[in-house]
Amino acid sequence: PNYIRSSQSSLHSYKHQEKHVQQEHKNIMNVITRYLIREHHIPLTATIIREFSQHLETSLHQQYMIPLSHLNIYRTRKEFKLMKSIQHRLQKGNYILHETDKSGIFHIGNSVDYEKKAEAYRQKIGAYIELDSNPLWCVFDKVILLLNDLRSKKYILSWQLGKMMPKRETVQLAYLYFIPKPHKVIHF
Template identity: 90%
Template sequence: MNVITRYLIREHHIPLTATIIRKFSQQLETSLHQQYMIPLSYLNIYRTRKEFKLMKSIQHRLKKGNYILRETDKSGIFHIGNSVDYEKKAEAYRQKTGAYNELDSNPLWSVFDKVILLLNDLRLKKYILSWHLDKMMPKRNKVQLAYLYFIPKPHKAGTRLRPIVSSMNMPTTGISRFLDKLIRPIFDKHARSTTFID
């Protein structure tokens, strides 16, 4: 509770003696008590155990049968397929396009260090301001190498795979987001005559 109170004081400048803090504290305490201290009903305990056993059974069967469970590209339904077939289709796609190579080593930290070095160099030379640096600087605990994965399309014959490249947490993501915010209004202004909404 002290953490929340300190946050409210620091971020929202609410005085410690404000009645809203006392009311909030009481409501939060009541809510937590109801949620976690009151014993579950027999029906909820039974349902929880049954669902847990079902989940473990599905996991065991998927592993034993060499199957793979993936969310599909439409409607958020799940598709169960043979993992060997899935790997063959993924490899065939990589061979056909020639656009992706499997890496022998992980270059993430090398890329991360280069991005930090370049951003700090830009700041040192006063090409960017400190708040620009803060916006573009990657966070060590959040960065991730881009990766390729596939989503099955079971509504198509032969269950094709849709390739997806996830690069949401690359070391360069902050730079691209920052530049997008700067450039997007200019682009939209000049491309307005060719823009259409479907």
């Protein structure tokens, strides 16, 4: 990226920074110890793991806890306030923040204008049909029915059924290439 905001941790209290360091340390150590145990058969009590853990914690403390100059603290807080101000104005004005294709440039537009343009495009092309109901739950029920049928006929084992069974909270329809994904369009 062209710009990274300086020391975001300076916006938070010492306690919050310490908690963040501990969380980062825990996550990294979990990944590394699992790898070392699985791939290299190094026991969890090995001194090399303890030494690495200490070095990692020291490095994380230096990264997150090093005091900044007053100028950098001022700059960071000023940029944070500016960012919050922009977010507030976007929410208040009912705007959409949208990243353009592959260029990394953001476009800000009114959500009503986007809806009008989308409707005009659908009318012009005439290729889209608005569905009366969501087909997701019909497909979801069919998948569950078929999986239970496979299990009852003993084509799959119970652990396989558990792995393949869709979860109602996380299931979603696949996105088509022309429909923007939720992480690409930010509604305010």
